[in-house]
Every structure is written in C-alpha cells, then in structure tokens.
Amino acid sequence: MSGEATKTLSNDVLWGGGRSPFSVSYGKMMMWFFLVSDALTFSALLVGYGFARHSLPPGAEWPMGESVFRALPFTHGDFPLMYVAFMTAVLIFSSVTMVLAVEAGHRMHKKGVIMWLFLTVIGGAIFVGSQVWEWGHFIHGSGGYITMNDGEKYWVHNETHDTEDPTNAPGFHLIKAEGSRYLAGHEEVEGAEAKALFTEAVSYTHGALAPWSSEGILENEYGPAQYANFFFFITGFHGFHVFSGVIINIIILIMVIKGVFHRRGHYEMVEKAGLYWHFVDLVWVFVFTFFYLV
Amino acid sequence: MERDDIIEYSLDAHHSEEQGRVMRRKIWYVTGFLALVTTFEVVLGAYWRNFLPPEMWQWVKWSFIVLTLVKATYIVMTFMHLGDERRNLRGLILLPYGLFICYLIFIAIWESNYVNRMLEMFQ
Numbered sequence: 437m438s439g440e441a442t443k444t445l446s447n448d449v450l451w452g453g454g455r456s457p458f459s460v461s462y463g464k465m466m467m468w469f470f471l472v473s474d475a476l477t478f479s480a481l482l483v484g485y486g487f488a489r490h491s492l493p494p495g496a497e498w499p500m501g502e503s504v505f506r507a508l509p510f511t512h513g514d515f516p517l518m519y520v521a522f523m524t525a526v527l528i529f530s531s532v533t534m535v536l537a538v539e540a541g542h543r544m545h546k547k548g549v550i551m552w553l554f555l556t557v558i559g560g561a562i563f564v565g566s567q568v569w570e571w572g573h574f575i576h577g578s579g580g581y582i583t584m585n586d587g588e589k590y591w592v593h594n595e596t597h598d599t600e601d602p603t604n605a606p607g608f609h610l611i612k613a614e615g616s617r618y619l620a621g622h623e624e625v626e627g628a629e630a631k632a633l634f635t636e637a638v639s640y641t642h643g644a645l646a647p648w649s650s651e652g653i654l655e656n657e658y659g660p661a662q663y664a665n666f667f668f669f670i671t672g673f674h675g676f677h678v679f680s681g682v683i684i685n686i687i688i689l690i691m692v693i694k695g696v697f698h699r700r701g702h703y704e705m706v707e708k709a710g711l712y713w714h715f716v717d718l719v720w721v722f723v724f725t726f727f728y729l730v
Numbered sequence: 731m732e733r734d735d736i737i738e739y740s741l742d743a744h745h746s747e748e749q750g751r752v753m754r755r756k757i758w759y760v761t762g763f764l765a766l767v768t769t770f771e772v773v774l775g776a777y778w779r780n781f782l783p784p785e786m787w788q789w790v791k792w793s794f795i796v797l798t799l800v801k802a803t804y805i806v807m808t809f810m811h812l813g814d815e816r817r818n819l820r821g822l823i824l825l826p827y828g829l830f831i832c833y834l835i836f837i838a839i840w841e842s843n844y845v846n847r848m849l850e851m852f853q
Contacts, residue, residue: 528765
C-alpha cells in the first residue's frame, strides 16, 4: 500500500512530533496493543493447558481430540473432528469476508462493504451457534462407560446416545474398553448379557458432569475432569470473544448502512473491527491445534 | 490542542481499483492455502492411526505445530495487513510478544517437568 495520507492533516491533530508514531492512526495502534495483551491472555490459557497435561502423573491418560469430538448433528455415525473442522472453516471464511469488506472500504465501495460485512456477521453467528451445540453434546456425552467390580470398563453404546435409560434404547450394546480411547476395543457384548452387566456395574460415568461426588468431579466420560475444565474455559473464553465480535460487527454494519464512514471519508473503523475479528480467527487456529489436534 | 483519539483520522485508507484487484487475488490465494492446510490437518488428526504406526505421533504432532505457525503467519501478515505496515510497527508488536511467549513456554515446560518428576517420586 502507498504511504500517503488521505488528506493533509493539520499539525494540531497529529501528535506532538508533528506526525503519527509508526505512521498508523491512534485507533489502529491502540487496537494492536489491545490484541497483543489479549493474545497474552489466550497464550496463558493454552500454556496452562500444556502445563497441566505435561505434569500428568505417570500412567494417567489424557483424552485425545479425535476420540472425544466425533459426532455431527442430526446423524449417529462416527465422524472424528469433522464438526470442529466445519467450525474452523466457517471462522476462516468469515475472516476472508471481513478482509474483503476492508478492501471494499479502501475503494469507498459502500455496497461491497455492506455485503461482505453482512456475510461476516452470518459466519460468526453460525460459529457461536455451532459452539452451543458442541457444548451441549460434550456435557451430555456419547453414552459413557460402566465400571465393574473387578475394575473392568465397558463403553455403553446405543443409537440415540441415550444416557437416561440406555439399556432400552435401540442398538444397545457394550464394548469392552481398552485404554481411554472412546469405543476402542473389539469384544462386544449384546442383548440380555449386556443388560445384566449394566445392572451389575458399580458406577456409570457419562458426559462431562456425571457423576457428582462430595469432592466434585474427578473423572468424567472423557478422562480427567481437568480436561473438561480446560475445554469449557478455553472455548468459552474464545466463544465470548466471537460473540462480542459479532455484536461489534453488527454495530459497525449499521453505521456503514447509515453512511457514517462514507461521510467521514474513510472506512478505517471497519479495518479496526476487522483486526479484532481476524484475531479471534487467529486464536481459534491455535485452540484448534493445541486443544483438538495435539 | 485537539485530541486525535477523538478525531477520526486515517492513514493509508484508500487504494485504487487496480491495487484492489491485486489485493483480492492475494486474499483468495491465501484463503485457498489456509483451507488446504486445515483440510490436511483434519485428515491427519482424525485418521493418522489408520495409516501410520503409533511411534510416528511425535512427527504428526510437530507437523501440526509447524503448520499452525505457518497459518498464523499468513493470517497476521495478509489478513491483518501487518506485512504492509511499517517495519518498526511490526517489530513493536511481534518482538515483545515473541520474547514473552518464548519465556512462558520455557518456564511452563521446565516447571511441569519438575511437577511430573515429583509425582513420579512420591506416587
């Protein structure tokens, strides 16, 4: 981009040195400073996750993303990481529409800004909605496991992911667990034998919250309860950023439609909101890698 | 003196049709690249056990981390236009953050190693 100013600014408007430091406007620089501090917050969360995982006692197993997140809405099949991949794609594409809105703003093309900004808002809303579904599914669980007297574990499986009354749900069967990977194991138990095992079980663990005990939750369906804590905190904090980003984008969109920026002569406010929006996307790239993939 | 944080002024706020065409081409190129990398990551993450032996996990993991850093670079430099800003602004943002994050990662690994060793010792 060329370095010339939009219009000659009077020295009163500029900083004491007669020019804006680093040749960016005040607002843009402050947005960058805010993003750096926000990036440190997210880094602290992800590094905290790494700390907890790296200091695990020997023998303890940590859940793997591809064995925890394997469901899609409206289906019952096995789709490891597909839903979160869809969410990632939505967020990256809403980032693309945002950068196209900024580009249209640089050409003072109001209609283009409105169209691309509108698509960005839609993308963000889809992402937040997807996260609601994912949280719901994570809390509810996929069936869970039972623990027997001798410490053996069996995965509980049925077609509707029923955890209230799993034995009477269609397709009920048990799979003898090997390690902590969901549904890993070959020995399947079906019919009356499975129902008998289920009634003999010492405990039934399903979802992120069950079972409650006086010490709180130590183990849930996925493994150590700490995993669920980090899931809720990290994706929750990120989801809150997306939510506020959608609100900010809606406000900016209304201002664009009312022609505020056109009268001002430049669309830099779209660019500043865009910086925040790209940052949210950037954080998700890291959350995706360090929480779901690694 | 009039306060410039209230006055909305802008530098580099306009470009021509021709520059816009070049930028849009670059944006779509980067989009395609990011989509490709993400698809690769998802397929590898979901199905690597089916075609790679378990001891390859270290390599898979490190390829995720490297690809993530590549993606992050493209997002920051192209989408956030940091690549188009002055060099001193780039340094102002990236250097302090980079220094701090390196320290944070170092200290977290160091300390969690210690915690891990203590748990092993007293278990």
